[in-house]
Amino acid sequence: MYLTREEEKMYAGEYGPAVEKSMEILVALGDIYGADGMVEIVSAQISGVSYKTIGEAGLEYLDDLASEGAQVQVPSTLNPAGVDLDQGKSLGFPEEFTRKQLLIVEAYRKMGISTTCTCTPYLVGNVPPLGSHIAWSESSAVCYANSVLGARTNREGGPGALSAAICGRTPNYGYHLDQARVPNLLVEVETPLSGSDYGALGYLVGKAVGNGVPYFKLLDKEQIKPQVNQLKALGAALASSGAVALYHVENTTPEYREVITHTGNLEKLTITRNDLDNTRDKLSTAQKPDLVCLGCPHASLDEIGEVALKLDGKKLANQLWVCTSISVKAAADRMGYTEMIEKAGGHVVCDTCMVVAPIEDMGFKVIGVDSAKAANYVPSMCGLDVVFDEWENLIAFKK
Ligand SMILES: C[C@@](O)(CCOP(=O)(O)O)CC(=O)O
Ligand code: SF4
The missing domain is CATH 3.30.499.10 (Aconitase, domain 3)
Known part of the structure; x- marks a missing residue:
């Protein structure tokens, strides 16, 4: 893949081992997915924070990076950790686990990453604008950023998002490109939605669409236009039962107008009240x-x-x-x-x-x-x- 002179320098280790290691990861990812080059990012959201999911190996990797002087180049926030960082003791979190967890968060903090550990960074100021390139890894946040904000990110793994934050770039492929953002399944919802219906809908559609892009037509646009809370629940479920990174909702999400012309010949899935109620029972x-x-x-x-x-x-x-x-x-x-x-x-x-x-x-x-x-x-x-x-x-x- 093509690298600019600056990127070549990063790759060659001229900015130290942390940048070199991170650039190697980005180039490897770019090669695997056929990226033509890198794209500059404006925001990062990094998963792989809980000691429960990354364990000792993860802690060591982060400690090494932090001690090599790694610093993020763009505003970056963390995914949830395994404990409440302030109320751990009173809530009864295990002590040794808490100790390890604090070390992980400290390593991230040293790299300049905001220790707001959340999967809804878009509610607390990490809100990239329409069309901007970002590297986010929490799957529900990826779905929200692509679909509701209209920013552009792949479903990064923790190390991919962290490397992107350290280099200020990510490989240019997948959802960074227009062609990946067109829908391939039309979902017609025949029932009004409320409460946990949005999650149940996302779960069902995620299973059906896999890593595709669903386009939703909801029942009555005036009455049930979904808001932030509903869209976050829908996207989270889509991304957990499937590998969805982007969805469109007619009359609601910012890119639906650009892709509506693609919906004419799409395979169609119809969702009824029964489908949603059965999903809740089954789960x-x-x-x-x-x-x-x-x-x-x-x-x-x-x-x-x-x-x-x-x-x-x-x-x-x-x-x-x-x-x-x-x-x-x-x-x-x-x-x-x-x-x-x-x-x-x-x-x-x-x-x-x-x-x-x-x-x-x-x-x-x-x-x-x-x-x-x-x-x-x-x-x-x-x-x-x-x-x-x-x-x-x-x-x-x-x-
Ligand atoms: C399940 C999840 O929401 C949280 C756990 O992820 P991690 O420990 O931050 O890698 C991750 C995801 O869906 O991207
Ligand atoms: S989306 Fe759910 S599972 Fe994932 S970090 Fe947030 S609260 Fe936890």
Whole structure:
């Protein structure tokens, strides 16, 4: 692939071993996927943060890079870690795990990466504009960035996104190019959508479309135009049951007008109310959750607000985590939401989630979720049972 003189220098080690190593990774990826050259990026989002998923080998790799002086060249944020970085002890996270986790985050911090550990960076200031090239790796965030923001990224792995952040570039292939952004499946949804329907829809369509690009026609554009919270749930589920990186929603997402002409001859999938209800039932493996975990992807301020108002003045019978970023929690604190949730016996948990935290070692057995992505991953990544339903049905109050 073609490299500019600057990129040649990076590759040849003229900027030190961290840049050299990172450029080698980018060139290898570019060669595998047939990139013609590199493209400059404006933002990075780096997964592979939890000690649960990257382990000792990951920690060593990051420590080496940090001690070699690696520095990111573009604004970069981290994916969720395995613990709440501030409230780890009071929430009962295992001590040794927490110690390792803090070392990982410290290595990233040294590289200049913001330690806002979240899968919804677009809610806390990492918001690349339409048409910009970026390297993001959290699959739900990739889906959001490509589809809702109209930025351009492949589904990077953690090392790929980190290398891109260090070099300020990523190989130019896949979703960076116009031709990969056209839809290849038309999805007609025949029923109005609300709550966890968006996740159930994403789960079903992700299975059908694999690594393709679905184009959604929702029932009634006036009534059910999806907003940020719904689009994040839809994209997260699409990206977890399939390898989706981009979707379009008619009258909603920014690139639908450019691709609408391609929808005429597409294979069509019709989704009914029954399809969505059956999906929710199929994903559930138990009935009564001992821990309800909301915020997959990380909750927005208004999602936390809805839960807080419902809990206000009551006492919970099961445990509750509402997972979010430190920035959104700060706003929730000021709004009084955190206090309402805590008084009811729940927690606003930062930096982590039900999938990347070691919840299987914390005494929980059945996790209640309102997210299809979490319902898909909790059994496989934590080995625990899951109930997938609307959050209002999952929480129970003391009589
Ligand atoms: C399941 C996921 O949301 C979180 C775990 O990823 P990681 O530990 O950051 O690599 C990753 C993803 O879907 O990209
Ligand atoms: S599993 Fe869900 S909450 Fe956890 S990092 Fe992934 S999208 Fe975020």
